[in-house]
Amino acid sequence: RSHSIAVLPGDGVGPEVTSAALAVLDAAQERHGFTTTRTDVPLGAEHYLATGELLEDEAVEQLRGHDAILFGAIGSPAVAPGILERGIILALRGAMRQAINLRPVRLYPGVPTPISGLTPERCDLVIVRENTEGAYVAQGSTVHRGTPAQVAVQESVNTWYAVERAVDFAFRLASERRGRLTLCHKTNVLVEAGRLWTAVMEEVGSRFPDVETDYVHVDAMCMHLPVSPERFDVVVTDNLFGDIVTDLGAVLQGGLGVAASGNLNLDGAAPSMFEPIHGSAPDIAGRGWANPAGACLSLAMMLGHLGEGEAAAAVESATAAVLGELPALAGAGMGASTQELGDRVAALVREG
Amino acid sequence: RSHSIAVLPGDGVGPEVTSAALAVLDAAQERHGFTTTRTDVPLGAEHYLATGELLEDEAVEQLRGHDAILFGAIGSPAVAPGILERGIILALRGAMRQAINLRPVRLYPGVPTPISGLTPERCDLVIVRENTEGAYVAQGSTVHRGTPAQVAVQESVNTWYAVERAVDFAFRLASERRGRLTLCHKTNVLVEAGRLWTAVMEEVGSRFPDVETDYVHVDAMCMHLPVSPERFDVVVTDNLFGDIVTDLGAVLQGGLGVAASGNLNLDGAAPSMFEPIHGSAPDIAGRGWANPAGACLSLAMMLGHLGEGEAAAAVESATAAVLGELPALAGAGMGASTQELGDRVAALVREG
Numbered sequence: 001r002s003h004s005i006a007v008l009p010g011d012g013v014g015p016e017v018t019s020a021a022l023a024v025l026d027a028a029q030e031r032h033g034f035t036t037t038r039t040d041v042p043l044g045a046e047h048y049l050a051t052g053e054l055l056e057d058e059a060v061e062q063l064r065g066h067d068a069i070l071f072g073a074i075g076s077p078a079v080a081p082g083i084l085e086r087g088i089i090l091a092l093r094g095a096m097r098q099a100i101n102l103r104p105v106r107l108y109p110g111v112p113t114p115i116s117g118l119t120p121e122r123c124d125l126v127i128v129r130e131n132t133e134g135a136y137v138a139q140g141s142t143v144h145r146g147t148p149a150q151v152a153v154q155e156s157v158n159t160w161y162a163v164e165r166a167v168d169f170a171f172r173l174a175s176e177r178r179g180r181l182t183l184c185h186k187t188n189v190l191v192e193a194g195r196l197w198t199a200v201m202e203e204v205g206s207r208f209p210d211v212e213t214d215y216v217h218v219d220a221m222c223m224h225l226p227v228s229p230e231r232f233d234v235v236v237t238d239n240l241f242g243d244i245v246t247d248l249g250a251v252l253q254g255g256l257g258v259a260a261s262g263n264l265n266l267d268g269a270a271p272s273m274f275e276p277i278h279g280s281a282p283d284i285a286g287r288g289w290a291n292p293a294g295a296c297l298s299l300a301m302m303l304g305h306l307g308e309g310e311a312a313a314a315v316e317s318a319t320a321a322v323l324g325e326l327p328a329l330a331g332a333g334m335g336a337s338t339q340e341l342g343d344r345v346a347a348l349v350r351e352g
Numbered sequence: 353r354s355h356s357i358a359v360l361p362g363d364g365v366g367p368e369v370t371s372a373a374l375a376v377l378d379a380a381q382e383r384h385g386f387t388t389t390r391t392d393v394p395l396g397a398e399h400y401l402a403t404g405e406l407l408e409d410e411a412v413e414q415l416r417g418h419d420a421i422l423f424g425a426i427g428s429p430a431v432a433p434g435i436l437e438r439g440i441i442l443a444l445r446g447a448m449r450q451a452i453n454l455r456p457v458r459l460y461p462g463v464p465t466p467i468s469g470l471t472p473e474r475c476d477l478v479i480v481r482e483n484t485e486g487a488y489v490a491q492g493s494t495v496h497r498g499t500p501a502q503v504a505v506q507e508s509v510n511t512w513y514a515v516e517r518a519v520d521f522a523f524r525l526a527s528e529r530r531g532r533l534t535l536c537h538k539t540n541v542l543v544e545a546g547r548l549w550t551a552v553m554e555e556v557g558s559r560f561p562d563v564e565t566d567y568v569h570v571d572a573m574c575m576h577l578p579v580s581p582e583r584f585d586v587v588v589t590d591n592l593f594g595d596i597v598t599d600l601g602a603v604l605q606g607g608l609g610v611a612a613s614g615n616l617n618l619d620g621a622a623p624s625m626f627e628p629i630h631g632s633a634p635d636i637a638g639r640g641w642a643n644p645a646g647a648c649l650s651l652a653m654m655l656g657h658l659g660e661g662e663a664a665a666a667v668e669s670a671t672a673a674v675l676g677e678l679p680a681l682a683g684a685g686m687g688a689s690t691q692e693l694g695d696r697v698a699a700l701v702r703e704g
C-alpha cells in the first residue's frame with residue numbers, strides 16, 4: 001500500500017513538529033508495511049513574503065492530487081494578522097471542501113490537566129465543527145468607515161447543505177461511539193441560524209433513532225465542558241463556536257500542544273488535511289520546545305483516514321505513552337526537545 | 353439617603369436568591385444608614401403565561417422611574433426557549449440602554465475552584481461586555497425554509513457609537529485598576545467587525561496613554577483564561593464573545609452560583625440592572641439549593657452604583673466570607689439553604 005502525502009510544514013514551530021511527526025511516520029511505515037510518497041509544499045509566511053503568493057490555483061491543483069495533507073502551522077509576526085490564516089488555512093479548508101473539522105478531546109493517562117480531579121475516563125469526547133461557513137465566510141459590509149457613524153455588519157451564512165453534512169457526520173460518529181450527540185449553539189439569540197441547525201438536527205436525527213440528542217448553549221458549554229466533560233460523547237457545532245470550544249477542550253487535554261484535528265473532505269474529490277490545533281508559536285520557534293504530540297496525534301488521525309488503522313492505533317498509543325512520561329521527564333519545559341520526543345514516539349512504534 | 357429599587361425576582365430560583373439578597377439589603381440599610389423603596393415587578397414566565405405579556409411599554413415606563421433594578425432570573429421550561437430571554441432580559445437591556453454588561457471574575461479566598469492551583473491573587477479581572485448589539489441584534493434572514501436549499505444569514509451589527517462607549521468605559525476602568533486592557537475578538541476572521549473594534553481601541557487608547565493594551569483571539573482566550581487569568585486586568589469584548597467567556601470566567605470563580613453582573617446604563621436616562629449570572633435553574637427551583645452568592649454580589653454591585661460604597665464593600669466581603677465557609681459546611685450540596693446563607697451574609701453585614 002502506498003499513499004501520497006503533501007507535507008505543509010508552514011511557519012514557526014510548524015516545521016519542527018512536522019519533522020518529529022515524519023520520523024514517527026517512517027517508523028509506522030517500517031513496522032506496518034506500507035509506503036508513502038511525500039511532497040513538500042512550501043506555503044507560509046516565507047513563501048508569501050518572497051513571492052506575494054498565498055494559495056495559488058497551481059498549489060491547489062498540486063495538493064488535490066494527494067491522498068492526504070499533513071499540515072504544521074501557519075502564521076508569522078512579519079505578516080499582518082489574518083492574511084496567512086485566511087489566505088492559506090481557511091482557503092485550503094474551502095478549496096479542498098473540508099466539510100468537517102474533527103477535534104477529539106481526550107485526556108490520556110498520566111497527562112497533567114489543569115482541571116482538578118479530571119480523569120481520562122471522564123474526558124473522551126469528539127467535537128465536530130462545521131468547517132466551511134458560518135461566520136467563517138468572513139463577509140460583511142462597513143459604512144461610514146472612519147467616522148463616528150461607522151457601522152460594520154458581519155454575516156454568518158448557514159446553508160442546509162453544509163449543516164446537514166456536518167450533522168449527518170456527527171450522528172454517524174455518535175452511533176459508532178456512545179450514542180449521544182449534543183448540539184452546541186446559541187439558538188435563543190441567533191434565531192435564524194439557530195432554527196436551521198435545530199431543524200437539521202431533527203430531520204437527520206429521525207434517521208438515527210438510537211442516538212440520544214441533547215442541546216447546550218455555547219455559553220453553558222464553556223461552563224459544563226471543564227467540569228463535566230463526561231456529559232458529552234459527540235458535540236456538533238458551527239464553525240465559530242467550534243473554534244472557541246475546541247480550544248477550551250484542548251485545555252482539558254493538557255494544552256494546545258496535545259490537541260489534534262482533521263479537516264475532513266467527505267466527497268472524495270480532494271484530500272483531507274491533518275493539523276495540530278496549536279499555531280506557529282513564533283515566540284518559541286527554533287528552540288525545540290514545541291510539543292510534537294499534537295502533530296503526532298494528527299498523523300494518527302491521518303493514518304486512520306488512509307485506512308492504516310493499525311498504524312493509526314500504534315501512533316496514538318505511542319504518543320500517549322510518551323505524553324504520560326513527560327511530567328516525570330520535565331525539568332525546564334518538557335525535559336526533551338521536539339525531535340527527541342518524536343524519536344521516542346517513533347521508537348515505541350517500531351518496537352510495536 | 354433613599355433609593356428606589358425595582359425588584360424583578362423572575363422565575364425558578366430567581367425569587368429564592370432575590371429574597372436572600374433582600375435580607376442582606378435590609379441589613380445593609382440598618383448598618384449603613386440609608387433606606388430603599390422597593391417595587392416588585394412580576395415579569396417572567398408566570399406573568400407571560402397568564403397575560404401573554406413579555407415587556408410592555410407600561411412596565412418599561414414603571415421601571416424607568418427607579419434608581420436601579422435588582423433582577424433574579426428568567427426562563428421556564430413551560431415557555432419555548434428564547435421567548436422570555438429575548439422578550440424580557442434582552443428587551444430590558446435594550447430598553448434601559450444598558451450599554452455595558454460588567455462581569456467581575458474574582459476568586460474569593462476559600463472558594464473551591466475546579467482549576468488546580470488557582471489562587472485568589474491570580475484571579476481578579478473584570479470583563480466588559482458590550483451589551484446592546486453585535487449578534488444580539490438577533491437579526492438575519494432565511495430563504496427556502498424547510499427545503500434543502502435553505503440558507504440562514506445571521507447578522508452581527510457593530511456601531512462605532514456602541515463599541516466606543518464600551519471601549520471607553522473599559523479604558524476608564526482599567527486606568528482605575530492595574531492599567532491593562534485586553535481586547536478579545538476574532539479579528540482574523542470577523543474582518544468587518546474586527547476592523548471596527550480595532551480602530552476604536554486605537555482611537556480611544558490614544559486618550560489613555562497610561563493603559564497598556566493587548567489583543568487576544570476569543571479562542572485563545574478560552575485557553576488562557578483558565579490557566580493564566582493573572583494575564584488579564586480588564587477585558588473588553590463584544591456581546592456574543594462576552595456571553596461565552598464570562599461563563600468560563602464563572603467556572604474559575606467556583607461556578608455560576610458565585611458570579612455577579614451589572615447591566616450598566618451610562619446615560620442616566622434609565623436604571624442599571626444587577627443580576628446573578630446563573631439562570632432560573634428550574635431543575636433545582638423550590639428546594640432552597642440555589643447559591644445566593646451571585647445575587648448578593650450583584651446587590652453589592654448595585655449598592656456601589658447607587659453611591660453606597662461602604663455598604664457595597666460590606667456586602668461583598670460578607671458574601672465572600674460566607675462563600676469561604678461553604679466547603680466546610682457542605683454535606684449534601686451547600687449544607688445550608690439559600691435563605692439561611694442569605695441570613696448569614698446579612699448577619700455579618702449587621703455585625704460590621
Ligand SMILES: CC(C)[C@H](C(=O)O)[C@@H](O)C(=O)O
Nearest residue numbers: 085086089090243540541571
Ligand atoms: C488560525 C485560525 C484561522 C484558525 C481558525 O479560526 O479556525 C484556528 O484558530 C483553528 O482553530 O484552526
Ligand SMILES: CC(C)[C@H](C(=O)O)[C@@H](O)C(=O)O
Nearest residue numbers: 188189219437438441442595
Ligand atoms: C439568557 C441569555 C439571553 C443571556 C445572554 O445570552 O446574554 C445570558 O446567557 C446571560 O449571559 O446573561
